[in-house]
Amino acid sequence: MRNVLTVILLFLSTNVSLSQELLSQNEIKTFKENVIRQDAQTKTIVSDFIQYKHLSFLNNDIETFGNLAFKAPNSVKWEYTSPYKYSVIFKEDKLFINDGGDKSKIDIGSNKMFKSLNDMITNSLKGNMFNNNDFEVSYYKTQENFIVKFVPKDKGMLKFIALFELIFDKKSNDVIEVKMIEPSKDYTKIIFHNKIRNTNVNNEVFDN
C-alpha cells in the first residue's frame, strides 16, 4: 500500500514539475514586452478579489472578499468588504487606513516596510515588477498561464516571505493570482476576478 502511495505521489510531483516549464530567453523577452506595453496603456484598473489565508493547522482557509481600484500614476485603494470592513489607500506617499470606521494615516515616505508593501501591491496589480532589484526573478509557463516567481534577496524579508508568485493569464497578460508563501509554507493567495482596465474611476474613490 505504501509503495502504491509513493508511486502515486512520485507521479503527481513529476506531473507538476513537468507542467511548469521554464520560459526561454526569447519567451521571457516577449512576455515582458507585452506586460510592459499593456501597463503603459493602463490608466485605471478595478477588480474584485478573494483572499485565502492558508494555515497548515486550520480546517479551512480563511476567506476574505474585497475589491480594489488603481489610477495612474500611483493611487491605489485596497478594500476588504466581507466578513470585515478594512481599507487602505495609497496616495501621494501616504497610506490612509480605515479599519471598520477607525481612520488613520501613515507617512510611507518614512516607512520602508509600507513603501515596499505599496510597491508590491501596485506592481503586482499592474503585473509589471520585473525591474525590482529586491528579488531573484524566474519565469515559468503552464498550458494556460505564465508564472513569475520572486525570491527576496534581503535576509530580513526572507524571514517572512520565502517566495512571491504572480500568475498571469496567457491570453490577456493580466495577473489573475498572487501568492505569498512564508518560510513555514503557510501562504496567502489572492485571486482576482472581474478585472477591468481603463474604466472611469473617480478621484473620490481614493478619499478616506
Next chain:
Amino acid sequence: MFLLFSCGVPTIKGLPEYNVNLSQFINPYFANVNTDYVYKAKLNVYDKVFGGILIIKKLKENNHRIVFTTNFGNKIFDFEFIENDFKTHFIMEEINRKIIINILKRDFQILTQENNNVNRAFKKGSQFDIYQTKINHRFNHYVVDSQTKELIKIINSTQSKEKIIITFDNVQNSIAENIQIQHKNIPINIDLTFLNNH
C-alpha cells in the same frame, strides 16, 4: 470583619465562600478541535490602534495554536501552548521583545486554558458563582452566571489587585462572539469579534 477582608482582591472581597463540589473549571470557548476560531482583532496599545486577525485553534487536549496576522494576512506572531510549554513559532522583529511576549503569553494562556483546578468558590448574590484558581503566583477568577452556567468573565489578579479582565459576550453555540481583554495596570486592550469562517 472589615479588617479580615480589606487586603483581599476586590473580585471576591466580602463574598461568602462555599465548599466547592467542582474540582476543575472547564473554559468552553476554545475547546472544540473541529472549530477554527477566527476573530477580527483590535489592539489598543498606549495611544496606538493595531487591527488584524486573531486565529485560535485547539490542536488537541491542552494544546492551542494562536496566530495574529495583519488584515493582509501577514503573520505578526504565531504561538503555541503545549501542556505547560510555550513555543514561539514566529514573531515580527519589531515586537520581538521579552516583555511583549510575556504579556501576550499570559493573556492568551488565561483566554484559552481549558482545564483549571479550582481552589475556592464564592457566591456573588444569587446571580454569579466565582471559581478561583491559582496560576503562576496569581489567581484567575471564573465568573459564571449561576442560572445559565455561562462563563461571563475571567479576572486575573495578584493577592490584592485585579490585573487582567477578560469579558465574554454574545455566546452562541459555545462561541463567544465578542471578547474584550482589558489590562488594569498597562494601557493595553484587545477587542475581538468573531468572524464566521465557513
